Amino acid sequence: MIVAERKPFEEIKDMLASFKKVFILGCDTCVAVCMAGGKKEVGVLASQLRMSYKQDGKDITIDEDTVERQCNKEYMERIIEKLQEYDVVVSMACGAGAQLLADLCEPTQILPGVNTRFIGMTPKDGHWVERCRACGNCVLGETGGICPVTVCAKGIMNGPCGGTDHGKCEVDKEKDCAWTLIYQRLDKMGKLDNIKQAFPPRNHAAQTNPASQVHEVYKGE
């Protein structure tokens, strides 16, 4: 899933300084799971803003709603017309959701309420770790299900760098060295041969942005 973190309250309040009618739009998919921009977090931010403006003696309208998926047009149709009534819409979705919102709401101003961080997984409640860089050339089959492109700070392909120490990364001693993990897992699997041949330089063309794809069935539409 996409992991995001909510922007600090003061930053959001500063961004909203010149607006009178504010709408906060959440997304109930990835950013809800990582507790950054789902229905609950939208409610918290709206309450924080209302209380803060009340203390400031300012009359600002704060309304809120959350759609199932802000990155999908189908889920956005019910809300778009209503958003035209507002000076600004704060998107609590990831950058993709916020951009679809901006496209659909034009010319209404859109502001991001979260910082989108990474594609990750949840090893335990409240913890998220990055596990995929969307490189477009998946090698998990060779590397024992551990991604060197993501888990190695340098994204290197042929074994640990000289900075690794006791299985930890040179960048952060709290983090594991991806290549030590890969080596140890493949050793357990009896598949070390997978990584004994040098991997060629990666194909970065697959990552040329903005990437796009069309399902076979929809080609030609």
Next chain:
Amino acid sequence: MAVSFKNALKSGEFVITAEVGPPKGTDIEEMKQHIELLKDKVHGINMTDNQSSVMRLSSLVGCHIIKEMGGEPILQMTGRDRNRMALQSDLISAAVLGIENVLCLTGDHITMGDHKDAKPVHDLESVQILQAMKCLEAGKDLGGNALKGTPKFCAGAVVTPEADPIEPQLMKFEKKVKAGAEFFQTQAVYDLDNFKRFMDYAGKFDTKILAGIVLLVSAGMAKFMNKNVAGIFVPENLVSEMDSVSKADQLKKGVEIAGRMIRKLKEEKICHGVHIMAIGKEGVVPDILKEAGL
């Protein structure tokens, strides 16, 4: 020295290399003094490549100056700051300038240095830079395009004999040998019994191993490296030996220890040579060599 680094490696004589760091800025006087001091005493001088992720004069220009001064340069190339286009371009540029010795490294991470916000590249890592050199030598670039004039290199790489765990490191060492590394300069070694065990393994491969000798300048430095530097282990007896003399005499003691180690490595034919890193104290390298009887 009259004989080239590559020929020295081939000849089977005990090979000595040392390291010079280029300056941050345009004042190259101190660097030139270090080159002058070393050029006739060692078989090759490594010029570091934005060492420790700190921006400096380029390794390529540093090597060119070594060459101009009559020394034998070893170009260090990391994959941190340049993609495959820039690396290949620098490699053929080096060849044009008569620089043939290249040490390939992955490079410290950008966050370890003085431009922490910069974009790390890592398009190629050490094994792939070695492969790129082989490719260029065969007359093609990594895009498969023919070159007009082909370079000739003497390719090298690094290995950490004290790495823990060692197995992933050795797997990578073998990949480097296969990718064409003709020589290795190791991370610092202090425990020669451990190093002998490493050489029992590494000596089986068709490549030359130069043991990394990092000059101890103080007991504090030894303790600091044990705690903070990956793959470096200074045994307790050496730390105590450094501590046994006054602070003012510790550099002299460090020179003595380095010299003693080099002498033993040579006399007992443990490896093919040494790579001396006297970081910030390049001036004492001749003293180390004297102490080693070289």
